[in-house]
Amino acid sequence: MRLAIDGAGCMGHGRCYQVAPDLLTFDDEGYVTVRGETIDVPADQRVAAEDAAGTCPEQAIALLED
Amino acid sequence: MTDTLPPAAVDRELGGCPVMHRDFSRAQAAGCHWEQADELRESSPLYFNTFAQGYWVFTRYDAVRDMYKNPDLFSSASITPWEPDPIYRFVPTQVDPPDHIQYRRILNPWFAPRAVDGAEPRLRDLCRRLVEDVAPTGGCDFVTGFALRFPTEAFLSMIGIDPADADIFVPWVEDFFAGFGGDPDGVAAMAAALAGIREYWVAALEERRGEPEPRAGDLAAHLLHATYDGRPLTDAEMLDMLTVLVLAGLDTTRAELGYMFRHLAAHPEHRRALVDDPELIPSAVEEVLRYYTIIFGDGRKVTRDVEFHGASLRKGDMVYGLVSGANRDPRAYERADEFVIDRKRNHHMGFANGPHRCLGAHLARREMQLAVREWLRLIPDFDVAAGEALVERGGGAMMTLTHLPLVWEATR
Numbered sequence: 001m002r003l004a005i006d007g008a009g010c011m012g013h014g015r016c017y018q019v020a021p022d023l024l025t026f027d028d029e030g031y032v033t034v035r036g037e038t039i040d041v042p043a044d045q046r047v048a049a050e051d052a053a054g055t056c057p058e059q060a061i062a063l064l065e066d
Numbered sequence: 067m068t069d070t071l072p073p074a075a076v077d078r079e080l081g082g083c084p085v086m087h088r089d090f091s092r093a094q095a096a097g098c099h100w101e102q103a104d105e106l107r108e109s110s111p112l113y114f115n116t117f118a119q120g121y122w123v124f125t126r127y128d129a130v131r132d133m134y135k136n137p138d139l140f141s142s143a144s145i146t147p148w149e150p151d152p153i154y155r156f157v158p159t160q161v162d163p164p165d166h167i168q169y170r171r172i173l174n175p176w177f178a179p180r181a182v183d184g185a186e187p188r189l190r191d192l193c194r195r196l197v198e199d200v201a202p203t204g205g206c207d208f209v210t211g212f213a214l215r216f217p218t219e220a221f222l223s224m225i226g227i228d229p230a231d232a233d234i235f236v237p238w239v240e241d242f243f244a245g246f247g248g249d250p251d252g253v254a255a256m257a258a259a260l261a262g263i264r265e266y267w268v269a270a271l272e273e274r275r276g277e278p279e280p281r282a283g284d285l286a287a288h289l290l291h292a293t294y295d296g297r298p299l300t301d302a303e304m305l306d307m308l309t310v311l312v313l314a315g316l317d318t319t320r321a322e323l324g325y326m327f328r329h330l331a332a333h334p335e336h337r338r339a340l341v342d343d344p345e346l347i348p349s350a351v352e353e354v355l356r357y358y359t360i361i362f363g364d365g366r367k368v369t370r371d372v373e374f375h376g377a378s379l380r381k382g383d384m385v386y387g388l389v390s391g392a393n394r395d396p397r398a399y400e401r402a403d404e405f406v407i408d409r410k411r412n413h414h415m416g417f418a419n420g421p422h423r424c425l426g427a428h429l430a431r432r433e434m435q436l437a438v439r440e441w442l443r444l445i446p447d448f449d450v451a452a453g454e455a456l457v458e459r460g461g462g463a464m465m466t467l468t469h470l471p472l473v474w475e476a477t478r
Contacts, residue, residue, distance in 0.1 A: 011423040014179060018348060019410060029171065030178035030428055054411025057419050058135070 002064040003049045007036025009060030019055050020048035038064070080114050081378055086123075087116045090362060091462035096328070099362050099461045103391035104403075112376050118148035121384035122377050123363070127398035127415075129375040130387035133366055134419035137163050139374065140366035140385065142422060146246070146462075147365035147384040154260065156310035157303055163421055169307065170425065172292045172299075176225065176285055177425050182432045185224055189433065192219045192229065193440045201444040204476030205451065207469050208327050209320070212437075217319035220433050221426075225311070226284030227270075238262050239316045243463040260309065267308040271301065285311075311425075318360065319430045321466035323437055325358035326351070328470055329405065330438070331450045336407055341442050350407045351434045355416030357405050361389040362461030364418060389415050390461075448474035 003023075005016075012031040017024040023045045027033050041049045041063075053061040076085055090099075106113065107125035115123050124130055133140050142160045144150050152160075158169035175181060182189075196216055200206045214236055219229035238259040245256025270286045280287040289304045299307075330337050340346055368383040379385065393414050396402040417424035424430070450456070451471035459466045 011420060012174070012178075013417065013423055014428055015352070015413070017179075026179045028178060028180055029174035030180075051410045055413055057131075057413045057415055057417075057423075059413070 001041040001046055001049060001066060002038050003041050003052070004038040004062045004064060005032060005035050006058075006060040006062070009058045010035045010056075011058050011060075013057050015055040015057065016052035016061060020045065020052040023048050024052060076114060076116060076120065079378070081376070083112050083114050083122075083377065084110045085114050085116060089117055091460040093457050093460050093468070096456035096458045096467055099458065099465050100358075100390055100394065103362065103388055104394060106388060107391035107395060115147075115386070119150060119384070121147035121365070121386055122379065123386045123388055124375060124377075125388045125391045127392040127395040130364075130389055130392040130415065131419055132375065133385060133387040134364075134415065134422070137166075137421055139369055139372055139379075141369050142166075142366060144367045144384065145365045147363075147386040148462075150367060150382070150384050155306060156313075157306035159310050159314075159422065166421055168294055169303075170421075172289070172294070173307065173311075173425055176288075177427075177429050179428045181224070182428050185220075186432065186436075188223055189220045190436055190440065192216060192223065193433075193436045197440045197444050201477040205471065205473040208472045209324055209467060209470050212441075213320045213323040213327075213470070216437060217323070217430075217433055218316050221312075221315035221319075221429070224285075224429060226281065226287070234266065235263070235312060235316055239313060242313055243317055243459070246463045263309050263312055264305055267305050268301075270308075271304060314424075315426055315429075317466070318424075318426070318464055319433050321360040321464050322354060322358065322430065322434060324467035324470050325360070326354045326434060326438070327441070327448075327472065328450060328456070328467065329354065329358065331448055331472060333405075334447065336405075337442060337446060339407055340438060341446055344439060346408055347435050347438050348431070349409060349412070350438070351431050352412045352414065352416075353405055353407060353409050354434065355431070356393045356399075356409075356412055356414035359390045359393045359414070359416045360464040360466065361416070361418070362465055363388045363390065389418070390465075444477060445474050448472045 010031055012029060014026060014030055016032055017026050024032050049063060053063050111126045113123040115121055124133060141162050144152050146152060158166050161169060193216055196212055200211050215232060218232040218236055222229045222231055241255040241259035245252035274287045274290055280291045286308060289299055292299055340350060363386040365384055365386050368379045368381055368385060370381045372379050393416060394402050417427040451473045457468050459468060
């Protein structure tokens with residue numbers, strides 16, 4: 001699974017790295033560091049990735065099955 | 067009760083949209099605003115309210131989210147639907163893209179998680195001291211004894227102002243929001259409060275002006291050295307920014323704390339769950355922000371004629387997104403009408419949405435987490451004192467409990 005964050009959609013709510021702290025983290029302004037990027041999701045982080053996508057108030061996180 | 071009068075005749079085509087005439091500015095029994103939001107949302111996705119000059123009301127999650135996410139259609143030039151041409155202009159609150167983000171970039175780092183992490187030991191000390199002060203007494207008005215003090219001291223500490231100045235700011239903020247919420251008797255006091263806050267910041271900026279380096283951790287000093295599009299900020303910009311930060315930072319977290327502790331007082335099983343498993347505190351806080359959303363609704367001004375979620379909007383119309391209704395919309399949430407303490411996928415709009423997402427969100431949620439942790443450590447059991455029914459300020463500004471008398475077994 002991969003996780004893609006829409007760079008224009010992310011507004012820095014910080015909900016994703018709160019529910020998936022072992023997968024995502026923040027920059028100096030409070031945005032997720034991988035804003036606008038697509039990252040691989042390790043097998044043990046699948047549920048965390050789904051929680052992150054489901055909790056984003058901007059619906060800026062997409063999950064892509066390999 | 068909310069005034070519900072027969073709607074005035076509307077001299078335009080509304081496409082069959084239900085018309086109402088409601089004044090949301092009055093204080094009501096605690097919780098009434100959410101009951102109204104539920105009732106409005108389930109009866110219709112859209113209304114035209116003939117209060118003031120008249121404005122559209124969107125009641126459901128999808129439309130409120132789309133209002134927030136389309137600032138090209140919905141300007142923040144006014145965020146108060148009964149005040150299309152306000153006398154104040156908050157920066158960056160009332161600035162639209164693309165200028166908006168340039169102001170936000172100056173401010174974002176001050177309230178980002180990294181800054182909050184750095185301040186946490188200090189914030190915990192402020193919180194702990196306040197709880198230690200009240201714990202032995204066996205009871206207090208939670209609003210004046212804790213909820214007004216902790217966020218104010220925490221916020222001032224974050225921006226490098228002596229937390230003791232909380233005593234100066236709290237009455238101004240109270241007066242401002244009484245007028246802002248639509249109480250016509252409060253307008254003069256609101257103007258006086260705004261003037262007082264501005265004078266405070268004029269003096270603070272004067273004191274710092276000309277210093278070669280900005281004082282560390284001091285936001286006013288930082289603004290004097292900041293640039294916008296390659297030029298220094300004007301005095302007007304700095305004053306607008308500092309003023310709105312005070313208003314937003316001091317009133318809102320206080321309101322959420324009130325509802326959170328009223329909930330905990332009424333739900334011993336939730337107090338116990340949080341004591342037994344403090345890892346639940348963050349999700350409980352987010353659920354408070356969803357279930358007890360203090361933004362009754364948020365206003366925007368329409369920038370051009372457009373069809374939007376069933377309404378034929380015209381340029382200059384005011385719209386009101388009923389955020390409190392949207393956050394309890396069963397179309398958007400499972401068990402929307404329940405407080406689910408471990409809710410994971412909680413995409414609430416308690417901090418708004420889109421580019422104007424609350425600047426202080428990270429600080430506010432940390433304050434709420436600290437408050438629960440520190441309070442339950444010393445006062446694991448408490449009740450709302452018997453007596454008068456609780457009242458909340460009207461939904462014109464942010465809802466907030468005016469008083470919350472709590473009682474517990476004194477600790478020593």
